[in-house]
Amino acid sequence: MISVLLADDHPFMRAGVEAVLRGSRYDIVETVSDGEAALEAVARRDPDICIFDIRMPKLDGVGVLEAMRSRGDERPVVILTAELTDRALYTAVKAGVNGIVLKNGAEDSLIECLDEVVSGGRAIPAELLTRALDLAMSGGTREPLAVLAPRERQIAELVAQGLRNRDIAERLGMTEGTVKVYLHGIYQKMDVENRTSLALIAREASKVS
Structure with missing residues (x-):
């Protein structure tokens, strides 16, 4: 059996991976829910292969x-990811993922990916490899609002200009609630935590555009 360490903070996803691997040659020796615990478990359990969710606490x-890799x-x-920001993709590929x-379709592709990786290959979707190559050629960055x-x-x-949600809603002819929904999606795509971070990035983008 090939030992596997699984790190994902969503119990539903952990259960899904366990179900996919059940009956295969891959044996999950431990599951953890955050990145620090994952590092500890790697040292303690010495698994043959690791599966990490892209978004975890700590x-x-x-x-x-x-x-x-630094060790x-x-x-x-x-x-394992639902989507990858440019920064995360570039960093992961550079670090030798x-x-x-x-996650969408993982039930069909996970074991195939593990088989390729265990045999010494690299299993990264072609569209992500192309995107990573484009990022590498541009030094790991591209116009930050391109996503x-x-x-x-x-x-x-408009956030970068200092407008409040109410002002943005009036300017664009939508409700304030709709603006909040848009902002939630923007934060996820840009991999930022709050309005201030978004404003700083958008202001920098306006300087170079």
């Missing part, structure tokens, strides 16, 4: 990968 999946730990690591599995849809970009730019 330390995200890419952060755990970087910490392992000289080159064991296979697979990142062995596989990336998108946003036109309406999202418009809202981000």
Whole structure:
């Protein structure tokens, strides 16, 4: 059996991965729910392969990968994610991630990914490899608002101008609640935690555009 460490803060996702691997040659020796616990478990259980969720408390999946590589730990690591920001993708590939599995469809692709990784290959979807190559050629960065849809970009730019949600709603002819929904999606796409961070990024983008 091939021992696996699974780190994901969502019990539903952990149960799903366990169900997919049940009856296969992959044996989950431990599951943890945050990045720091993942690092401790790697040292304690010495698994053959690690599966990390991209978003976890204390330390995200890419952060755990970087910490392992900085210690000289080159064991296979697979990142499990719903979506990847440019920064996370570039950092993961640069740190030598062995596989990336998108949660949408993971039940069909996870074991195939693990098989490829265990055999010494790299299992990263072609579209993500292309995107990572583009990022590498641009030094790991691209226009920061490029991930946003036109309406999202418009809202981000208004936030950068210091407008409140009520003002943005009036300017764009929508409700304040709709603006809040848009902002939640923007925060996720931009991988930021709050309005201030978004405003700073959008202001910098306006300087170079």
